[in-house]
Amino acid sequence: ALMITSECINCDVCEPECPNEAISMGEEIYVIDPAKCTECVGHFDEPQCVQVCPVECIPVDPSHTESQDALWTKYRRLMLVK
Template sequence: MALLITKKCINCDMCEPECPNQAISMGADIYQIDADRCTECIGHYETPTCQKVCPIPNTIIINPAHQESEEQLWDKFVLLHHADKI
């Protein structure tokens, strides 16, 4: 599952530099998460760092439109960071 930044976002800039996959960028009004790059920090951290650093509770949530298994997230991590070794 990729994550989603909701309209609660206050554009505080806390999440974007914390993403190890460069999946977070500024959208038209608020930050957005690229579902193709989001691994929920699998391969890097135990929990998503964007959720940890966000000062507004429940602003970064599971994206219901982009459901993925843990195995799929691991596969995405490998492709993003170790594609040269496969």
């Protein structure tokens, strides 16, 4: 999963781009729900939030690093509950 760092300026452009609805406004800055983030696997070639973020504050979350296989599994599970 990806994460949003404290560099976030709350510009709001990433939230509508997320195909998994994993991004929301947190207490101070925008946050990504790691249970919903597939790094856009299953939807796009590149993570859409990373593409649009003007301050490049969305790295891979070091406490939620996942293989491509794991991200595909998560994508399929998320599609089942939709």
